Amino acid sequence: MTDSAESPVQPDSEVSASAVPEAATASAADRHPDFHAGFVAFVGRPNAGKSTLMNALVGEKVAITSAKPQTTRRAIRGILTADAGQIVVVDTPGLHRPRTLLGQRLNDIVEAELDGVDVVCVCLPADEAIGPGDRRIIEQVGRHPRAKRVALLTKTDRVRPDDVAARLIEIDALAEWATLIPVSAVTDDQVDVVRDELIRLLPASQQLYDAETHTEDSIEVRAAELIREAMLEDVRDELPHSLAVVIDDVEAPEAEGGVTKIYASVFVERDSQKGIIIGRGGQRLKAFGTAARKQIEQLIGGRVHLDLRVKVAKEWQTSPKLLDRLGF
Template identity: 40%
Template sequence: MNSENFRSGYVALIGRPNAGKSTLLNYLVGEKIAAVSNKPQTTRHRIQGIVTNDGGQIVFVDTPGVHKPGFLLNRRMMAAVHDAILSVDLLVLMRDASVSTGNGDKFVLDLVKKAEKPAILVLNKIDKVKDKAALLPLIEFYSKEYEFEEIVPISALKGEAIENLLQQIVKHLPEGEALYGEDELTDQSSRTIVAEMVREKILQTTGEEIPYVTAVVTEKYDESDPNVTKIYCAIYVERSSQKAIIIGKQAAKLKQIGTNARRDIENLLGKKVYLQLFVKVVEDWRNLEQKLDEIGIKE
């Protein structure tokens, strides 16, 4: 790889919950490495996704959506956002352009202002914006608030205008050699991605309350049989009533979660998978340091 004119660096994806950060990360990496759902606070820890092309290497850092922290879990999630902001070369502030500006958006904007780092504004979900002229007031608002290097409208879901976004990002990275091997896609272990896929299916198949009280840990990952990888995941909830919801009538819900997750995991591993899920009640896990460490939501 020629280091002349080659650029590389770290780029944080920050924004409110549901902006589409993880959807973009998955699209860019070309593999499903991050959980995505229409429930806020889907992402809980820093996830690296690496994109390498002729012009450079971008190490994207997906972060939890910015929100007011209630539990220790949420404080650690927000610490991950602040760490990412401090450690990267460039910020990508991602905004859902199909909804009106709220206090949350202003709060995220303030984080960018305080960081005083080069930043690109990404207006996502333009597939939902019928009249593109509706983007103009948004662009005007943000331009007045901060000197963004670029403002780029995209659709992460449809993969619209992503090539252009990559070009804009690379331009603002320092010249230098690749930081990771060309084939490397992520810093996430298979165990972690598996747990996230299971959690994603829970978020996608349950209602309002369950997403917040659920965590998933891969407890056993057995590759001793070359034909099938055997994976055992524990699902944490806080109360037995929540356990009953996740298991469902005649265990139908848990079965559905398992089937859906297994499909994604087999895709990822390119191998047959036996997946066993069990539900554990751990009261107040969201405030327990040791549990959060185990789950991988580090300080």
């Protein structure tokens, strides 16, 4: 194990919606009048069910999920292709009052995405009261009039039907919505309705991605997220916010059916956190690695050797230089 944090880290590349050829041109609409395609942003406060719903729509795990706040730290694109259209779902970090430079950068990601999408879905969990944070998010979305606004009442499986009806009335009064849909990604209730309504709201367009593509993210990016997800399940207090994972190298198998070797660095902010992650005799880190390796093997469809090294990057959440090196 090493506590060095000086090895160079290359930031993940970001692809904005505007980087894709214009979807809603008159010629595209003329050529594909019955097919709709475009970008849909999911926004909301932390733990609003955005990532779980995106995975349910896409039909594949393209975003990690956790009960810990700020699990999503980038704009993650999940791609759903149906007979009537193609939805590029942009899952964004939870909007919140930032306490660190990282928090501010996460909010900035959301703001940037709102400028380039066709539809914005505000996700509001049915099992929590609508609060000032939700109202601020709705106001922020209203400052981007180009996109159509949709309200999604998520996690409806956690409340009674009467409570769902009352919450829908409350949400309807908050803004002018193109549509308002109650949905449960866990029970798959109304997920198909969300899909059909979003396709209806998107512009007539040719297909933007191959039908077999479900995400833009590379294997390296998805592997790093799966490692972080395994750790988020078993850490408490401030430690989830202090974790960052970077893939240092991937070695392809030398022969068909061989083992893919993945080398990753897990960054924390303090020496005490490093000890928590490693655990007595390295047992905790080994357990994290085993859980992550199984997920990565499912992702790539083959055997994986996962090498994890824990490093300290002191107060990286507040350091512009370290944030840049860690890809934020």
